[in-house]
Amino acid sequence: MATPVSGTQPVIETHELSKRYRGGQLAVDGLSLTVPEGAVFGFLGPNGSGKTTTIRMLMGLIEPTSGAAHVLGRPMPKATRTVLPQVGALIEGPALYGFLSGRDNLLRYDAADPTADPRTRRARVGAALDRVGLAAAAGKKAKAYSLGMKQRLGLAAALLQPRRLLVLDEPTNGLDPQGMREIRTLVRELASDGTTVFLSSHLLDEIEQVCTHAAVMTRGRLITQGPVAELAAGARGTLRVTTPDPADAARVLKEHGITVLESAEDRVTADPPPPETDLADLNAALVAAGVRVRGFGVERASLEDAFVALTGEGFDVAG
Numbered sequence: 001m002a003t004p005v006s007g008t009q010p011v012i013e014t015h016e017l018s019k020r021y022r023g024g025q026l027a028v029d030g031l032s033l034t035v036p037e038g039a040v041f042g043f044l045g046p047n048g049s050g051k052t053t054t055i056r057m058l059m060g061l062i063e064p065t066s067g068a069a070h071v072l073g074r075p076m077p078k079a080t081r082t083v084l085p086q087v088g089a090l091i092e093g094p095a096l097y098g099f100l101s102g103r104d105n106l107l108r109y110d111a112a113d114p115t116a117d118p119r120t121r122r123a124r125v126g127a128a129l130d131r132v133g134l135a136a137a138a139g140k141k142a143k144a145y146s147l148g149m150k151q152r153l154g155l156a157a158a159l160l161q162p163r164r165l166l167v168l169d170e171p172t173n174g175l176d177p178q179g180m181r182e183i184r185t186l187v188r189e190l191a192s193d194g195t196t197v198f199l200s201s202h203l204l205d206e207i208e209q210v211c212t213h214a215a216v217m218t219r220g221r222l223i224t225q226g227p228v229a230e231l232a233a234g235a236r237g238t239l240r241v242t243t244p245d246p247a248d249a250a251r252v253l254k255e256h257g258i259t260v261l262e263s264a265e266d267r268v269t270a271d272p273p274p275p276e277t278d279l280a281d282l283n284a285a286l287v288a289a290g291v292r293v294r295g296f297g298v299e300r301a302s303l304e305d306a307f308v309a310l311t312g313e314g315f316d317v318a319g
C-alpha cells in the first residue's frame with residue numbers, strides 16, 4: 001500500500017519535467033507543476049501544447065526524457081503499480097465494447113482489475129452508474145449511447161473504486177453544449193467530496209466555470225499556475241462606457257490619462273483607471289462634459305485576459 005498523503009503534500013508535483021519524442025519534437029519543456037489536494041485543477045492550453053504528453057507521463061504510460069514527476073507522493077513511472085489503483089483516469093475517450101450494455105462494459109472492466117473485489121462488483125457497478133446518471137440506460141448497448149453518455153460511462157469506470165485523484169483528458173471534447181454541461185456538473189459533484197480532479201481542456205471558459213486552480217501551457221511550457229481567481233486578477237480588467245457619444249467619452253477618458261482601447265458605435269473600452277481614481281468622479285466628469293452615459297464600470301479580468309497578457313497572443317483554440 002502507498003503511504004497516505006498528508007494534507008499539505010501536493011497530489012501531483014513535477015519538477016522540470018520534459019519529454020522529447022523520437023522525432024525530435026520537444027512536447028513538454030521543463031514543467032514544474034503543483035496540484036494541491038482537493039483542487040479541481042484545470043490544465044489549460046491550445047491543441048498541441050503538451051497536455052496529453054504530460055498526462056501520459058503522470059500516469060506512467062511514457063517515460064520522461066528528463067525531470068521528475070510525483071503522483072500521490074510517489075515517483076512515476078516507478079510507482080505506477082501502487083499509484084494507479086488510487087487514480088481514476090479517463091484518457092483519450094473510454095475504450096468501450098459497443099455490443100455490450102453499459103452495465104456489462106463496467107462489469108467487464110472491473111473484472112480486468114486485479115485489485116477489484118469480485119464480491120462487491122455488482123454493487124459498485126450499480127453505484128457508479130447511478131453516480132453518473134446512467135442507471136436507467138444501463139441495459140442499453142453502448143453503441144446506442146450518445147457521445148455524452150459514452151463519456152459518462154467512461155467516468156463511471158473511473159469511479160468503480162474510491163479514488164483520491166481523477167485525471168480527465170479533455171472530458172468534454174466533441175460534446176454538444178448539453179453534454180458539456182452534464183459533464184461539468186458531474187465533475188463539480190465528484191470534486192465536492194474532496195476528490196482531487198485534474199482535467200485538461202483547451203476551453204478557457206470551461207476552466208473558469210469548473211476549476212479552483214489552473215495551469216496554463218503554451219508550446220510545451222508552463223506560463224502560469226495558481227488559483228483561478230488569482231490568475232485572472234493578475235490581468236487588468238477593462239473599463240467599459242456605454243454611450244451614444246463615444247468620441248466625447250474617449251476624449252474625456254484620455255484627458256484623465258486613461259488609454260482607450262476601442263471606440264465603437266455605442267461603447268468605449270479602455271484600460272482601467274489608476275487605483276487612486278474614484279470611479280464616481282470619472283463618471284461625473286463624463287456627464288459634466290455632456291456625455292450621455294448608459295452604462296459605466298470596470299469589468300473583472302477573465303482568464304482569457306490573463307492568457308493574452310502573459311503570452312502577448314490570443315488564445316487560439318484551433319492550435
Ligand SMILES: Nc1ncnc2c1ncn2[C@@H]1O[C@H](COP(=O)(O)OP(=O)(O)OP(=O)(O)O)[C@@H](O)[C@H]1O
Nearest residue numbers: 021023025027045046047048049050051052053054
Ligand atoms: N507520439 C508522438 N510522437 C511525436 N510527437 C508527438 C507524439 N505525441 C505528441 N506529439 C507532439 O507533441 C506536441 C504536444 O502534443 P500533445 O498531444 O501532448 O498536446 P496536447 O496539448 O495534448 O494537444 P491535443 O489536445 O491536441 O492532444 C505536439 O506538437 C504533438 O504533435
